[in-house]
Amino acid sequence: MVKNPIVTTVDFERDGVRHGHLRLPYSHDASAWGSVMIPISQIKAGDGPTVLLSGGNHGDEYEGPIALVKLARRLKTKDVAGRVIIVPAMNTPAFDAGRRLSPLDGGNLNRAFPGRPDGTATQKIADYFSTVLIPMADFVLDIHSGGKSLEFLPFAAVHRHDDAALEERCRAAMAAFGAPYSAVLREMDPAGLYDTAVEAQGKVFVTTELGGGGTARPESIAIAERGVANVLRHAGVLSGKIKSAPTAPLDMTDPQGFVIADAGGLLEPCVGLGDRLKKGDVVARVWNVTHPEHAPVSYRAGIDGLLAGRHFPSKVAAGDCIAVIAQETPIT
Template identity: 60%
Template structure:
């Protein structure tokens, strides 16, 4: 297979604190011999497990980049046993543009794994993670939120896996992250996800959704920062006391696709429930108003199952096919 063109400016085998870049050659109109320079840091102290921490898989999700850029200001190595590789903004072109997908090739990084070494910029980034960074890791944390079009209750998540021992280890790590909610997550389509690639490699993997709406809050940033520490403490890499939660974490499940409520009408959303509400099957969730003309009776959308509202669509204008709400069952 062709060699990946990305060059790391740090030495993954060297002890100490290093800050540098993943340099991806990218010739363009304003820079003939230019490159995409993806920031990366490594903390390595002796023998121990390796954790790979990432944010910015989608460029309009800010809890991960904020928590991880902040993490990379640390200088203390004495509390670390092993190696921590930190990429605060995986899809750096999308992060710079504040968009979910890359402005360079319009690809969604989290739908094209394992990527291609001879593909477009986003495909090359996916291939580098797949063939170089993930194989180094024992524990992988990828921090997400809802971006500009979804908002979530803050949760850490794991998936149902064929390997039940691996599934239990992922569940334990998600629990250790200690977000207000912990979810057994069902994906609409798992093909091409970073999650699927990492789990197929046998790693302990945790993902999150920590808010959304295209912004962050002091609370969502606090959850992300403390969750990073808790994840590393659980992995045995960071020697510290775990951050306690102010409330007991609630366990949620998505047992089947009735957890998703998709919109079949375009228009203006009138929400009838909010995040964290408990709903019964058949309960009114939202009305969709036509914006083409007046005097049109709004369309009612009702809960396909009972449970807790864990996601909602933002902003208030919606298109056919958009996800309106997600409902999780309280375990």
């Protein structure tokens, strides 16, 4: 059996505050015996639940890394009952490059699970999470935003599950997070997702989309920081009351809610994030600037709902997701 080559400088069984790295051997032109150094922190105090917190699954999403590096610096053993494992930039090669995908192998970490111990660098990272970190966890929170190509209303999310009891536990953790919106998702293609790997092991999983455009804003960082603390309190690792905030339910399980471009050009958004739409309303137009005599291609809402996500750059290509429309329905 092939063993994952990643080693850690953190002793997961030892109490205290530990800051270190997951060290992935990686030979390249500038360093023949080099390593990818993935930052990891652990705060452990006695027995109790384990919460695994991750950001930077995609390297151009920043609310998670900011909130988690601040937490790693602030959290002390006297604050916790159990264990908090923090990986602020799980896809460190992509994070260092400011890219969604890893520059080492072009891999999308959030499509590489469960990974391979003898695969590419991205697959090895996924395998380490699948075989070492996820099995230790009781709760997993993975913080995302839209990156450079998308922008979202700030929401926490869970998935539909065949396991009703697991889904209920995930929903309770999502409610505790307390984002302005709470969404139930059905992924267009769940194969290879970190989410899928965590849920397959029966762990409570919550994810987020907290903004986008390849930047972070004070309000989205504040949502991430409050939500992380709330999940830790919900898990019983931190004491104190959950700092609740109003949250609106969203249902993002209808495939007709995803508006996909079939022509490239210049995007003219016709509605803003949070605007309500009726089926058939024009969401956006795509113009052919080199041929202004051509009429634009209009893209319409396939369902009633509100605009929960949109393409961020003003230029689009065929196949790009232009808009995500969510239904405003109670989460049942």
